[in-house]
Amino acid sequence: GAVVSQHPSWVICKSGTSVKIECRSLDFQATTMFWYRQFPKQSLMLMATSNEGSKATYEQGVEKDKFLINHASLTLSTLTVTSAHPEDSSFYICSARGTGSDYSPLHFGNGTRLTVT
Amino acid sequence: RKEVEQDPGPFNVPEGATVAFNCTYSNSASQSFFWYRQDCRKEPKLLMSVYSSGNEDGRFTAQLNRASQYISLLIRDSKLSDSATYLCAVTNDYKLSFGAGTTVTVRA
Numbered sequence: 001g002a003v004v005s006q007h008p009s010w011v012i013c014k015s016g017t018s019v020k021i022e023c024r025s026l027d028f029q030a031t032t033m034f035w036y037r038q039f040p041k042q043s044l045m046l047m048a049t050s051n052e053g054s055k056a057t058y059e060q061g062v063e064k065d066k067f068l069i070n071h072a073s074l075t076l077s078t079l080t081v082t083s084a085h086p087e088d089s090s091f092y093i094c095s096a097r098g099t100g101s102d103y104s105p106l107h108f109g110n111g112t113r114l115t116v117t
Numbered sequence: 118r119k120e121v122e123q124d125p126g127p128f129n130v131p132e133g134a135t136v137a138f139n140c141t142y143s144n145s146a147s148q149s150f151f152w153y154r155q156d157c158r159k160e161p162k163l164l165m166s167v168y169s170s171g172n173e174d175g176r177f178t179a180q181l182n183r184a185s186q187y188i189s190l191l192i193r194d195s196k197l198s199d200s201a202t203y204l205c206a207v208t209n210d211y212k213l214s215f216g217a218g219t220t221v222t223v224r225a
Contacts, residue, residue, distance in 0.1 A: 034213070043121075043217040044161065044204070093160050095213075102211035103149035108160040 002098030003027050006109030013084055013116055020080045021112045023094030029074035030096035034106060035067075038091040050077040050094075084116045118143050121207050123216035130195050130223055137191040138219045140205030149208040150181055150188050154201045155218060161204055164190075195223045 003026040013019050023033055033050040048069055049057040056069035068080040081088055091113050095106040123140045130136045142150075153161035165172065167179040167188045178191040188205055202218040 032211075041217075044215040046212055046214070049212070091158075103208050105149075105151045105163050105166060105206075106213050107163065111160045113158070 002107040004096055004107050004109040006094055006112055008112055009110060010113040015085055015116055016083055018080055018082045019084055019114060020078055021092055023077045023109050025075045025096050028098045033077040033094055033096045035079050036093045086116045089114055089116045120214045121205060121216040123205055123219045125217060127220040127222050132195055132197060132223055132225055134195050135193050136195055136221055137189060139187045139189045140216050141187045142207045144209050145186060147207045147209050151206045152179055152190050153204040153206055155204055156201050197223050199223050
């Protein structure tokens with residue numbers, strides 16, 4: 001259980017373009033999903049909490065107008081990197097909890113490796 | 118101070134050896150604790166939850182020391198397939214924070 005699917009697995013885009021990443025919960029409903037980013041040899045950093053039917057909650061230092069999150073259904077959250085720049089190149093990973101409390105572990109999608117040229 | 122800190126390693130061990138490493142966390146009110154495994158350029162996968170009483174899953178043993186605010190992971194009888202980066206993760210409120218990972222390399 002608690003399978004999370006993410007698409008695309010990798011994407012290369014030109015500077016200034018926008019990229020949309022999809023995150024789906026396949027076998028459960030996720031009212032909350034979490035978006036992380038990981039730079040090489042660094043920790044996963046939480047970017048934002050995606051809430052179904054309401055606005056996302058962004059972590060300090062993450063620009064909400066640059067990283068647009070939409071969680072329109074209980075099984076789908078999307079992250080759009082707008083006007084991407086080379087410094088946005090990173091590994092973006094979504095996650096969700098299956099059934100269980102707020103203290104249960106997160107299950108991760110396979111991640112999206114974004115390269116901005 | 119970072120929320121979660123780990124010795125980055127690398128720990129280079131021969132097959133069959135035992136390897137252990139710790140992770141410290143800064144928030145004494147943290148509610149739950151986990152070890153994840155991350156292979157190169159892949160997503161983290163849950164290895165095990167960590168409980169105050171300590172818990173074991175096959176060759177892996179995890180311990181939580183709330184008084185000293187650290188968790189540990191011990192791997193017995195290391196296999197080549199255990200080579201990976203091990204991330205500790207700590208829940209504060211509903212959010213999960215990660216350490217930067219400890220790299221373990223098991224050699225034949």
